[in-house]
Amino acid sequence: MDCLSDSPPVALDVARGVTRLFARASTFMICEVPLPNGRRADLMGLDSKGKLVIVEVKVARADLTTDAKWRDYLDYCDRFYWAVTPDLAAICDGEDYLPDLSGLIVADRYDAAIRREAAEDALAPARRKAETARFARRAARRLAAGLDPSLGDER
Template sequence: MDHCLADSPPIALDVARGVTRMFARQQLFAVCEVPLPNHRRADLMGIDAKGKLVIVEIKVSRADLMGDAKWRDYLDYCDRFYWAVTPDLAPICDGAAFLPEVAGLIVADRYDAALSREASDLKLAPARRKAETLRFARRAARRIAADLDPSLGEAF
């Protein structure tokens, strides 16, 4: 968990934990804070049993949710995009600015999460999917290796 939302408020880690639990039941496994080639960083990125990539943007305050202008930059790197929010923020995500016809919605706390709205299938191009799947797998493996030997870290 060293990489999981280290600079975020504790409630963001709670939401990440709830989402991770829900995803695991669906055989979808995610890691926190995944850098993307466009210099953005996904709060959670996961892969399901069919190889579809999912990005989750976690928001735990109204100001952060309303002020986020970068989230559309994630859409080119996933098959499905979700907002993950606390229950009090869920109604805001139904607004047109949050593209409810594209973006899914997950309501979460530290114990679990519930899918409030399914995300549209964005269908990554095959070359992009291959590149992002490889990048995702290598990052996850590197993090596991660094757990065994911290000197490996993110530098490799």
């Protein structure tokens, strides 16, 4: 599965920059992760302490300002970030974007910088166990599909 396959090229660039940023901190991301509630996280990562991170990528003002589904991701991660292009960063400082909880990353295709760190809202142990296992199985399945495309990516 391609990362953010139905997104414009700029979204792919932002996802690449964010992935590089988190990899330097030993947090490894996968793209387009379906969640049990029917939503799909743009990027989801697992850090070296077993904490789950979700990053919502936005590259268009209209998409950012009309997104009403992002709060549905909060039940599946310990930290949540917005990843945006530099021209959208100021919008994410507004109260509608929960700046006391959500982090903010400004990114391009080469790199990214955390402008505001996300607050940690720890998952319940049972939820963490279930989501970590789901994350690991999805990542493993995607790697296996690289060897045998018939394995595909489960939805």
